[in-house]
Amino acid sequence: xxxxxxxxxxxFVIGAAGVVVRRNAIILFMCVELMLNAANLAFVALxxxxxxxxxxxxxxxxxxxxxxxxxxxxxxxxxxxHAESVDIRNFSLLRW
Amino acid sequence: MLTQIxxxxxxxxxxxxxxxxxxxxxxxxxxLWLVSTFFxxxxxxxxxxxxxxxxxxxxxxxxxxxxxxxxxxxxLNLGNDYEPDFRSSVWKATAAGSSLxxxxxxxxxxxxPATPNQTASVDLAAAQVEQYGAVxxxxxxxxxxxxxxxxxxxxxxxxxxxxxxxxxxxxx
Numbered sequence: 001x002x003x004x005x006x007x008x009x010x011x012f013v014i015g016a017a018g019v020v021v022r023r024n025a026i027i028l029f030m031c032v033e034l035m036l037n038a039a040n041l042a043f044v045a046l047x048x049x050x051x052x053x054x055x056x057x058x059x060x061x062x063x064x065x066x067x068x069x070x071x072x073x074x075x076x077x078x079x080x081x082h083a084e085s086v087d088i089r090n091f092s093l094l095r096w
Numbered sequence: 097m098l099t100q101i102x103x104x105x106x107x108x109x110x111x112x113x114x115x116x117x118x119x120x121x122x123x124x125x126x127x128l129w130l131v132s133t134f135f136x137x138x139x140x141x142x143x144x145x146x147x148x149x150x151x152x153x154x155x156x157x158x159x160x161x162x163x164x165x166x167x168x169x170x171x172l173n174l175g176n177d178y179e180p181d182f183r184s185s186v187w188k189a190t191a192a193g194s195s196l197x198x199x200x201x202x203x204x205x206x207x208x209p210a211t212p213n214q215t216a217s218v219d220l221a222a223a224q225v226e227q228y229g230a231v232x233x234x235x236x237x238x239x240x241x242x243x244x245x246x247x248x249x250x251x252x253x254x255x256x257x258x259x260x261x262x263x264x265x266x267x268x
Contacts, residue, residue, distance in 0.1 A: 002206060007107045009202035011114055011133075013195045018118030020191035026123055026169060030130050033161065036115055037137055040153075044146045047221040049117040052233050055146050055221065056242055059234060060155050063249045065254035069161050073168045074263035080172050081266075087181065090145060 004045035012038035025076050025086040027089050029069070103143050110136035121182075124175045127165050134158040143224055147230040 011034060020030035039056045047054035076086055083090035113136060116129040134157045141150035169175055182188070224233040238246055 003103065003107070004140065005206045006203065007110065007140070007169045009199060009206060012110070012113055012117060013199045013202070014114040016198065017191040017195040020194070021183050021188050022118065022181055023183060024123060024174075024178075026165065026174065027118070027126050027181070030126060030165065031118060033157075034117065034130065034133065035158070037134065040149075041137060041140065044141050044144050044149055047146065048144075048219045051220045052224040052237060054243075055234050056237050058146075058149050059238065060242075060245060060249055062152060063253060066156060066161055067253050069164055070256050070260040071263065073164060074260040077168065077172070084132065086172065086174065087179075094248050 008038045008041040008045060011035075011041065023087050023089065025079070025088050025091065026073075028088065029072055029076070033065060033069070036061060051057060099143055103140065106136045106143070108137040109133075110140065121180055122178060123169050124166065127162060127169060130165075131158050131162050134162070145219070145225065147225075148234050243257065 015031045015034035015038060016035065019028055022028055022031065040061055042063075043054040043058045079090060080086055110133050113129045114134040115247050117126050117133060120126045120129060134153060138150045138153040138158070141147075141153060221233070227233070
């Protein structure tokens with residue numbers, strides 16, 4: 001059970017490193033999905049000792065991730081129309 | 097014993113695929129390696145006794161969400177003549193250092209002293225699955241204790257669908 005928690009930590013860290021090193025917005029999005037999955041794995045790994053509620057929360061997390069992917073990819077498409085690129089340097093319009 | 101071997105096998109696949117996801121230059125290759133990570137995670141969920149979550153992982157994540165990603169990559173034609181999008185080596189060193197520190201902190205927390213709850217030998221989730229079945233064990237609390245979050249999630253999905261159409265459409 002601890003091995004699953006370690007795997008969850010490793011996957012989360014890989015996803016976080018991916019967010020830092022890449023500039024392609026779609027790949028950043030995939031790294032965020034990887035981090036969400038790592039959190040899901042922690043919930044599932046703890047459900048034997050904490051009850052079934054962890055798995056119910058994983059179900060909600062998957063639904064929220066689907067909504068987030070739909071809206072995020074729509075934003076990427078509308079930025080691509082402006083800049084002809086998905087590089088996140090084009091996403092700094094509202095930066096101070 | 098076999099469960100242990102299978103767990104480490106799929107854990108290895110998950111870690112290697114995750115590393116490939118963040119290191120491939122081609123976005124299509126990244127997406128396919130991410131699908132491989134999701135399949136390995138689905139196998140691990142099944143090994144941990146969360147059968148319904150394992151199936152949902154394949155249907156929703158590896159199926160629906162990754163299709164959406166691949167569809168957008170192909171719609172925007174990012175699969176060929178992609179430009180390298182890695183940040184400079186300063187950023188890479190920062191990422192490596194900070195991720196090692198984060199991993200060390202998480203590992204220290206996981207391997208820390210056991211709380212009383214952890215030492216309980218009864219598998220609570222397996223008891224629920226035994227009583228209600230794999231789907232019922234999640235469905236019964238979802239429609240009793242978690243009914244308000246369930247409705248809010250439904251509303252969120254509706255808003256997300258409308259919002260995605262509004263954002264991606266040229267002219268309403």
